[in-house]
Amino acid sequence: MAKLIKRTLALIAHDQKKDEMVAFAETHRAILAKFDLVATGTTGGRVLAACPELSLTALKSGPMGGDQQIGALIAEGQVHGLFFFVDPLTAMPHDVDVKALTRLVLVYDIPMACNPSTADMIIRQMTHLN
Template sequence: MTRKRIALVAHDARKADLIAWIGANIRLLDGHLYWATGTTGQKVRSAHPQLEVTPLKSGPLGGDQQIGAMIAEGRIDLLVFFVDPMTAQPHDVDVKALTRLATLYNIPMACNEATADMVVSSPLFAGGYTPRAADFNGYETRQV
């Protein structure tokens, strides 16, 4: 098994859903490395102590940016971000930046349980799949 480096984020109204999803998929998730924003990380560690979870700052206090930086540095293989689409988030710009970086750097991102299920049940999750690396040469060499 190739150990994946997985970022876990959940809005307050979705934290219990993320914990339940992890429990339902613990066999597939055990043995990987995790980073999680503040309270989400604490709750995951408490509910699933067998997982190696490194807690970061709370999302509104910079945790989203910490994960974004890890994505930009190539240190995250999967973002699982259970989003609450029904509640306005005071740090919505941080959330958008995080999802933008996952898209830009071509890493899988699951924003709900159905997508997360599809990702972890795929044979690509257990295998050595490496997404095509993002190529920014055109952007970096553009004339300004």
């Protein structure tokens, strides 16, 4: 019998979108509990504070290398979906990191949600695969 591998999702949210990410996690906590989660530092801390039962590893903050850590996990085939709530109205000093992550999800053909509506659709679809 083949061993079932738990899928991993990555969570990132720009500062102005962290509340939306926390609300998303609270709404979908039962579904997210079926996955291993990785997140950039502040986003991960906020999600864990709201949903301590989740299996979540918080990496470095995005600007301090967390985006690249998640990018490396994508390139190694260890991330199966990226939920990156982007703030389109605020300039980001680490915009090149955002572009690099977008490129990686395209290269490795993994789903990426940039807002809660798309994240809802993806998470519901992924529950059928997990």
